Amino acid sequence: xxxxxxxxxxxxxxxxxxxxxxxxxxxxxxxxxxxxxxxxxxxxxxxxxxxxxxxxxxxxxxxxxxxxxxxxxxxxxxxxxxxxxxxxxxxxxxxxxxxxxxxxxxxxxxxxxxxxxxxxxxxxxxxxxxxxxxxxxxxxxxxxxxxxxxxxxxxxxxxxxxxxxxxxxxxxxxxxxxxxxxxxxxxxxxxxxxxxxxxx
Amino acid sequence: xxxxxxxxxxxxxxxxxxxxxxxxxxxxxxxxxxxxxxxxxxxxxxxxxxxxxxxxxxxxxxxxxxxxxxxxxxxxxxxxxxxxxxxxxxxxxxxxxxxxxxxxxxxxxxxxxxxxxxxxxxxxxxxxxxxxxxxxxxxxxxxxxxxxxxxxxxxxxxxxxxxxxxxxxxxxxxxxxxxxxxxxxxxxxxxxxxxxxxxxxxxxxxxxxxxxxxxxxxxxxxxxxxxxxxxxxxxxxxxxxxxxxxxxxxxxxxxxxxxxxxxxxxxxxxxxxxxxxxxxxxxxxxxxxxxxxxxxxxxxxxxxxxxxxxxxxxxxxxxxxxxxxxxxxxxxxxxxxxxxxxxxxxxxxxxxxxxxxxxxxxxxxxxxxxxxxxxxxxxxxxxxxxxxxxxxxxxxxxxxxx
Numbered sequence: 001x002x003x004x005x006x007x008x009x010x011x012x013x014x015x016x017x018x019x020x021x022x023x024x025x026x027x028x029x030x031x032x033x034x035x036x037x038x039x040x041x042x043x044x045x046x047x048x049x050x051x052x053x054x055x056x057x058x059x060x061x062x063x064x065x066x067x068x069x070x071x072x073x074x075x076x077x078x079x080x081x082x083x084x085x086x087x088x089x090x091x092x093x094x095x096x097x098x099x100x101x102x103x104x105x106x107x108x109x110x111x112x113x114x115x116x117x118x119x120x121x122x123x124x125x126x127x128x129x130x131x132x133x134x135x136x137x138x139x140x141x142x143x144x145x146x147x148x149x150x151x152x153x154x155x156x157x158x159x160x161x162x163x164x165x166x167x168x169x170x171x172x173x174x175x176x177x178x179x180x181x182x183x184x185x186x187x188x189x190x191x192x193x194x195x196x197x198x199x200x
Numbered sequence: 201x202x203x204x205x206x207x208x209x210x211x212x213x214x215x216x217x218x219x220x221x222x223x224x225x226x227x228x229x230x231x232x233x234x235x236x237x238x239x240x241x242x243x244x245x246x247x248x249x250x251x252x253x254x255x256x257x258x259x260x261x262x263x264x265x266x267x268x269x270x271x272x273x274x275x276x277x278x279x280x281x282x283x284x285x286x287x288x289x290x291x292x293x294x295x296x297x298x299x300x301x302x303x304x305x306x307x308x309x310x311x312x313x314x315x316x317x318x319x320x321x322x323x324x325x326x327x328x329x330x331x332x333x334x335x336x337x338x339x340x341x342x343x344x345x346x347x348x349x350x351x352x353x354x355x356x357x358x359x360x361x362x363x364x365x366x367x368x369x370x371x372x373x374x375x376x377x378x379x380x381x382x383x384x385x386x387x388x389x390x391x392x393x394x395x396x397x398x399x400x401x402x403x404x405x406x407x408x409x410x411x412x413x414x415x416x417x418x419x420x421x422x423x424x425x426x427x428x429x430x431x432x433x434x435x436x437x438x439x440x441x442x443x444x445x446x447x448x449x450x451x452x453x454x455x456x457x458x459x460x461x462x463x464x465x466x467x468x469x470x471x472x473x474x475x476x477x478x479x480x481x482x483x484x485x486x487x488x489x490x491x492x493x494x495x496x497x498x499x500x501x502x503x504x505x506x507x508x509x510x511x512x513x514x515x516x517x518x519x520x521x522x523x524x525x526x527x528x529x530x531x532x533x534x535x536x537x538x539x540x541x542x543x544x545x546x547x548x549x550x551x552x553x554x555x556x557x558x559x560x561x562x563x564x565x566x567x568x569x570x571x572x573x574x575x576x577x578x579x580x581x582x583x584x585x586x587x588x589x590x591x592x593x594x595x596x597x598x599x600x601x602x
Contacts, residue, residue, distance in 0.1 A: 027285075027355075031288070031355075050336055053337075054337045054340040054341060057347070058344045058347050061344075061347070062343075062347025062348050062380070063377060066351070066377055067373075067377065069358075069373065070370065070373040070374065070377075073354075073366060073370055073373075074370055133336055135336060
């Protein structure tokens, strides 16, 4: 049963990942990313890490990708892209090579390590103690052993928020952003009529 | 182990699988019938508020109106606009309906909580809870589902390839992401009070005869009224119901994200919206009003669980409709101000206060000093926030910043 769930969700994760890099439309790429994140959440569930699975869905799927999509819709960058040209020459070849290198490294570890790579523990993400619930163990660890990293992260996030507020406050002695050209020269024509190239 | 349900902790044989299947079918049917009745109820009550008759032809009191509408929708032509993004356009209604269904799986809709029972019920010789699933993460699952519910609305608006739907979906994503924070923080207060995430555990913590034998031990009182009020307001915004229905403001955006939809695809959006209302009422009842917990007056206790649950839920559904037919829609800046400058600071501050009181109780601090210090810190925070908002407004009026 575990294996079946693993295979299905791993396939979803891989298909989503391929979709992210190969979609022409950025929105389709974001949708593929959602599939990948969901697949990872199911993998977490399969390992018995319920909290991680739910946090994965709430934070990544429910907030971050929503904001990515929001920005794409707001700025209107949701047009099809040309995938044939490479922004950096040779980046695809390099990406492929590095990917193969990683695959080789993982395979090498498995083949050379033989039995030594099996640690014997049930799973890394699962509960440490079977009697206390997973969630309270994570909570206790976060607020005792790892309380300093937790507080530092909170400080970092606060700095990021304050920085965003400062950046978004524009002093108004700067020249105002001009109206988009298309709206100035369109006169009294209805806004639905899209002006042809070079009409104005 | 996926569930706290005693049914699944023992040996799982065919009978257990059949019981689970039975519960799935029962919950599915209940949710569909409840949604159907909710649509009728809302139309009927709103028309009463507006002094008109409302649906009255199909069935007694027009109760079959929704069914008639549904059948009609099935036979309508299904249009897909030329400029629509076909695949996403077809996917979007499904993405709204599926989370709406899944959300109800964690709601305890019955069970024997009277006289100190723990809510388990004998079903064909097996002990079980009257809820589909009782995962350890419980209420977090509800937050996860409500956070992905935004995708349907967002993608529907975007994929329609038209202006008003796109505006609607941009509004929807901003609104739902903003109010999720307030929703989550008020859930935190409940979890802090009951000490468990499991929905069944939350109900058990609220069961019993209560303070003085008659005031129920509800989180509504135990967590203070603030989380309840915040949750109620945020849930209305999360559901896109009036007075927070900026997402589908008909006067501004035609029909917003479902403008281009027709036939059964439109019906799916409609059903999902009302199903979410039903589920949200059920979740409010579970979190703050003890769910199916209540005294058994006469007859078997499990029956009274279901009766109490339904009574409380219908009361909230009536409240939703009442609010909808009474209040005018808020402006968009008012909506954002309420979310970010009132609800989030309020629920965050209240959460800190609650945590302080729990620590004080554990450490045997002086109760009076704790309350006084808490009040002082809370008032200082409120003053600082007020000051910051006033300063930024003054500077904007002076024209120093944009």
